[in-house]
Amino acid sequence: MSLTFGPDRQTREFQCDCCNAPIERAWNFVYVDGMVYAVYFANCYHHRGRDHDAWIDVIFGTWGAGSEQWEDHVSFACRVGPVAGQDEPASTLVTAGLAHPDGPLFGRKLDREAALQHPRLPEFWKVSDFILEHDPLVRGHVYGR
Numbered sequence: 001m002s003l004t005f006g007p008d009r010q011t012r013e014f015q016c017d018c019c020n021a022p023i024e025r026a027w028n029f030v031y032v033d034g035m036v037y038a039v040y041f042a043n044c045y046h047h048r049g050r051d052h053d054a055w056i057d058v059i060f061g062t063w064g065a066g067s068e069q070w071e072d073h074v075s076f077a078c079r080v081g082p083v084a085g086q087d088e089p090a091s092t093l094v095t096a097g098l099a100h101p102d103g104p105l106f107g108r109k110l111d112r113e114a115a116l117q118h119p120r121l122p123e124f125w126k127v128s129d130f131i132l133e134h135d136p137l138v139r140g141h142v143y144g145r
């Protein structure tokens, strides 16, 4: 299964509620074999006095030509950033959709416990690794520009 990005990647910058530092967000579709497979939102934080980290939400579901269905959407999220005692940034499961208003797009927002039990967890890690490696904003933020 090889993943590719959709053609319409978007980025936006807004202000952090807690410290007014900039937050950079990238979002895009991820395709498999030319078909939409998932959507992601990646928020890159620059909180003052805290680690730079990225929070990645990935939504799986049925995507399609004009007949969007939401019932089967399910979302996962992880935080990627420095952790004590490790040289490399690490990914940690977190509750999905925390930075996003409730809406049908995210479907069922899994928390860490639910994500650990979910059969699509390996797919989530595959997509989040792909984003970490290939989304220029996320990669630059987590691994240095």
Ligand SMILES: [Zn+2]
Pocket (backbone or CB within 6 Å): 016, 017, 018, 019, 020, 021, 046, 047, 048
């Ligand atoms: Zn902040």
